[in-house]
Amino acid sequence: MMAAALIVLTVLLALPLFAAGQTAAPAITQAPPQGAPVVFEGQTLFVLYDRIGAFTPEERARSVAERLAKLANDPFTGVHHVTAADREVTSELLYGDTVLMTVTDRDAAPTGLSRTEAANAYAGVAEAALARSREEVTFKALTIDALLALLDTAIFVTLLIVFHKLFPKLQSKIEGWRGTVIRPIKLQRVEVLSSHQIAGALVGLTKAVHVAAVLLLVYAYMTTVLGILPWTRGISASLFDAVFSTLRAIGAAFATYVPDVVAIAVIVVVTRYIIKLIALIFTGIERGAISFAGFHRDWAEPTYKIVRFLVIVFAAIACFPYIPGSKSEGFRGISVFLGLLISLGSAAAIGNIVAGVVLTYMRPFRVGDRVKIADTVGDVTEKTLLVTRIRTIKNVDITIPNGMVLGSHIINFSSAAHEHGLILHTSVTIGYDAPWQTVHELLIAAARATTHILRTPEPFVYQTSLDDFYVTYELNAYTDQPNLMAAIYAELHQHIQDRFNEAGVEIMSPHYTQVRDGNRTTIPDQYLPKGYQAPAFRILPLGNPPPRRADPAE
Template identity: 30%
Template sequence: MPAFSRSTPLPVLPLLSLLLLLALLSLPLTPRAAEPPQLVAGAPAAAAAPAGQVPGAAPGPVLPAPTSALVFANRSVFVFRAPLAGYPPSDRAAGALRRLEAAMARGGPLKPAIRSIPEGTQVLLDGMQLFVVTPADINLLAGDSTDSVAGAAAAHLGMALAEHQEQGSLRYLAVAAAYCAGATLVYALLLRGLSLLHRWAARRSAALLGMRLRDVRLKNVRVLDAEHYIVFARHLLNAALWLLFLMATYLWLAFVLGRVPYTRAWGERLSGYLLDVAGDVGRAVAGALPGMVLVLIIFACARLVALTASSFFKRFESGELQMGWLDRDTALPTRRIASVVIWLFALAMAYPYLPGAHTAAFQGLSVLVGLMVSIGASSVVGQGASGLILMYTRALRKGEYVKVGDSEGTVLEVGMFETRLRTGLGEELALPNAWVMGQTTKNYSRAHTGTGFVLDASVTIGYNTPWRQVHAMLELAAARTEDVAPSPKPYVMQVALHDYYVEYRLVAYAKAEAPRKRVEVLNQLHQHIIDVFNEFGVQMMSPHYMADPPAPMVVPKEDWHLAPARRPDHNPAGASPGKD
């Protein structure tokens, strides 16, 4: 045997010995017939009462006799299944073997033949009866006849006799040994060639994978590690190598056993088994091909329909089309739902044509997967349903400024399972859609058509200040705020008349240009309200006002920039001055 490299996963010689042992143990060989029992001259065995039955008693249920095979030269000639004339199958097989040995001892051409008789069909050797094939020995329901079965037995007998003669021929054994030696040499060279090919393929695949995967980069950064793929390719090559080893060993073993007369039956069984497996695989592949063609056609049609639907809904997403309830807000979820429905329908249509779809294992696995999905996805389905409700009711839209419960911010995305907000402080909140559905939502971006979000500021002023002056000052503060929209015009309302003060509320609008904008705009608006009230000498006692103080609680304009504050013309470089 050739020496193999260290890269070979296992030693070859122990593997071959193991394969040979397993092959011999796994073959369904008929055991060699035991030493034939001595037949008692005189009355046949049927004259004796069956075991366990008293002579002269009423016959009871008779159990079927065990079968017995006539084996000669390690080849099964015929299997006796029923008694004949009181002789059980074992006695029939033993008698046939004795008659066969007697015919061989006499010499002659040893030519098998068959002859029909009323009891069945005789199997003859040189005109002498060896045994009789009766209707009870064959399967009449399968359409067999005694003549056909006897003919097959005679053919097996002829092969066994020829092999027995070959076993005694030194010339034939020498030729068989030469064939076996040549096959073994070819087998060893083939194993050596496969080993060398394996080492070359391992080196070549490692070099190619390392070179190809090194060039796979994203923004000049390697995204794939070649080591994992090289290890996987090495394991794949090892599996392919040993598969070829096993196939070569199987073929070599079948050939060698078929050259030796005594083991030829084993070699024929090995070859026949390989051909049967190859035929079964070929028939299975051929039977699955029409179904696979239909599956491919179904999935191709599904992909075409999915692409068409995606192209159609993208027109609505871009705003080119609008039709009833379908617009740019609902087009995306509708496209995803349509895609899922199309592929589920395609899978349901293709399922019966998948190979193994009707097997119990495949069906059990489908039930198990469906049960796991139904149990584990209950909350997911609830979240998805809530997301669809939010999308199709248009309760929230991207870019709107809303308040959901205690969370307030600009809507970044309304997804299938969660809604994301960006607060005025730059935080990003992920709110489960089921929770959003159970909360009160305030939408500040829909107070007026065509505007951004709404702004409001409340102050409480004493009754001694004219309300018209308060209105004018609040409107002036809104006008001084840059990000407040001039249209619609800001307005002021007296929302409550308390015991000691009047509550005024300024309502204005601003454009939602950035997620942090509303907090910044409110901050500027509050600053300008304080400045305007100080400028006109009106004191603010917000939020509580109970009595007038001894002196007006206002800040003179000359004190607006006391240290550490600075006047606008004294601000350091880069600072953004506030408005007076």
Template identity: 30%
Template sequence: MKRVFYVLFVLMSWLPMVGQGAEPAGSPTDGVPGEPAELRIANRTIFTFHATLLGESPAARAQRAQAVIEEALRGTDDLKVSVDRILNSQMVLLGGRRAFIVAPLDLELAGGDTRETAEQAAAALRQVVEETGESRSVRFLLKALGFSALATLIYVALFKGANLGRRKLRGLLPKMMRSHASQIRVGQLPLFDMQYVYYVIDRLLWLVYWIVAFLLSYQWLSFVLSQFPYTRPWGESLNVHLLDLLRYLLQGVLHAIPGIAVAVLIFFIARGVSNFSRRMLERMARPGTIKWLTEETLQPTTRLTSLAIWLFALVMAYPYLPGSGTEAFKGLSVLLGLMISLGASSVVGQAAAGLILTYSRTLKAGEYVRVGDNEGTVTEVGMFNTTIRTGLGEVLTLPNSMITGSVTRNYSRVVQGQGYIVDTVVTIGYDTPWRQVEAMLVEAAKRTDGILSNPRPQVFQTGLSDFYPEYRLVAQAVPSEPRPRAELLSLLHANIQDVFNEYGVQIMSPHYLGDPQQEKWVPAEKWYTAPARAPDERDAGQR
């Protein structure tokens, strides 16, 4: 028998001589790679054939080897597995019979050493022989069942113990949170809302519980499968997969540590530079140092400087972040950039308008302004919009781009000290002396609570129309007066009407078309016609 194999291998040895002038002595298909065929016995992989040998395809070689091995395993003889070298190939023997041949052509296509590969295949075959004997042993199977039952009891006990531990911790959690809630405070204000903290910790306990349950189930299944010969490869593969996963995660963490350390160092440096720049800007904002850097522009300048420093630090630290070189990370970066470029054009415009308002100092919080048809006190100048509170119970939010594109009247910028300007326009006929009109307007301003007498209210003749002159009264309001400007103007207009009625002067506003037969003014005895009541009557009614 062995001589026959020698003759066959002499023929096989001629195959490598193809292309060197020698005629091959086998099939014309010898050495041609075919579809790889796996030799699998008792649920365990023994070897994978890659080349056609002596006219047999890899699938035929695997089928022939499987038939020989299964026939040998069905016997009761003690099967010995060995490897015998024949010329440049290795033959795996099972009980003195040829099981299969590991030829150089298989290794040339798959890669590896012939002898080493044959020894590995023989070791796998020995394990199959051993497991076949175990599967026929009633004692071994009973022992495997006993170990599996014991493992199941331990698994159930650990599973219930994990569940009990989670419930115990969940029951102790409110008490622990109440005992430590008073310690986590900023002054008298609790730093965290205990309701949300309880929810987060409860979710974390739930997550840890299910991770432990998954690991217990995984190890129990792997152990039980490893006890029986046929399912042992599955149990071993489960262990291998888990170990490979842990090894992969550990290697990823170890490889990421240097990059993370560099990124953290960059962020600490950026934090120090940001704090230094903030202190430097605070010193430069002192009066007389830099004109454009004032108390109003200090905060946005500090924020912009800090933003630029942190963006630069992020760009520097980006290559050192874990996963920054992966295609997923690059794709996400491109997606975010595309979203920002498509959707942030108006946002950038609003932010630029906010910077223009801040550094041009067109308006600031506390000033009374008029933007287009909107008038009120500025409460906040933000990056994207400005908030104005009117005297009519309204709060207006104006986009900064609208303010920069409109004419802004600031009634608080030119006053002496704090406060704001109030003004109004009346038109009186040419038959009324202008000196009398100016005196009446000043008198009405003096009667209005909330208007300063110093500086003195002024009257300007702003136009000489076809039928009447135009008079503008300009005065300064008291800054400490809580009355809104709209209410103050309403009171001023009421006093102007009273003064002009006292002196019998007709107000020609809004349009003059001709002299009426009777002058349009209200005598004092008709000021409180029902349902209006005099001030003394209102006070008596309230009492």
């Protein structure tokens, strides 16, 4: 009992749902039958709908059109009327004893006529079409068609001759207008387009118009001359339909994509003004009118370029769905293929771009700084996201990828030069016989006599080592012109030589050896007293060395 009650309850609950399903079910409508038109000499005579045996409506329509064309083009076929004959379940269209076609009830049903009425109507249409076709192949009609074809050919040849003479004259006329009628286009003092470039563009445009005019003329001649003769009117109609169907398809596609083009234009305009606003902000930061804590002014330009690039990328992503054909499988496949090629071929470039961004915000150097990157020393002339360009003291421009710059040690001679001064240092080795106080004074005097060496802080000297035969002195001097390091060092070394030679102190090379008794001093002649002669070599008895006499050159 309990099971029966559950079954009844289930059925009662399901009845409203079944009723709703029955009510909501849409009415099934029968689609109209698809027919095949019988086309004879470019005109549709009637439409067949029924399938007879193994023949489809399309095959039946094609056979009827072939029979009509054979009767119309056969000069030995007699002239008969097209009649309709009823059979048991069909009606036949007869041309004499030849059966043109069979009409069934299903062929006549869509027309709203009975099978007999439809067959009689089809017979009248077929007879009129055959009569019209015969009239077009009479001697008189063919003679008129031939004359029209000759006239069409004469017009075609005449226009070809006119085009052949007109366009070269126009091109030579444009060539003669250079510098006179055609003047260069200038933007203030900058010549954007010269007269030769404008004339060349106009000549190229004239040639393109010439070719287009000839092609259009050939197309017009082919369609008209083939449309005159009855045997080629089908070809003419095909040519005409091929071009105009293409134009209609292009027009329809254009009309379909007009909203998408408008959307792309709106995105482009909005993006343009957003970039202008961003440029205005970063220009203010670069000039100092706008400032943010922790954001340096020299970051303004590279940051603007990065932000502009990102805005353009986002705009391109927004425009992508509106690009004509973007949703097609071919477009997507090409996009994936190009993306794969770019990702595989631009690994090094992407690495350099990332390194360029890192270097921008690390601020290891600026344009104009004297730097040393790896083994390259010179002034930074340009910084981009991909490369850094350095000009050496020999005026050699060296381009270094940013990835290599980031992976190398960087020495910046200019970063603290203007605030604290750059210390230039050079070393000399002097024998132990020269007092160190004298050496210090001579080195500092040489530094003070050098151009671009700062007076304050003052130069100073370190004695860096006490070797077996000499003492190493290191001169340190400040300068605020790091870009002139090579010239300052050269002048400093000259002054060191002059000061030591003037004081009679020899700068002895560690590898320089001499017998001091009887040999000439290493000091240049212009610093020696007049009449200086190298001392003679002296031999003294053993065990009784005389006291050492001072050398006037020392």
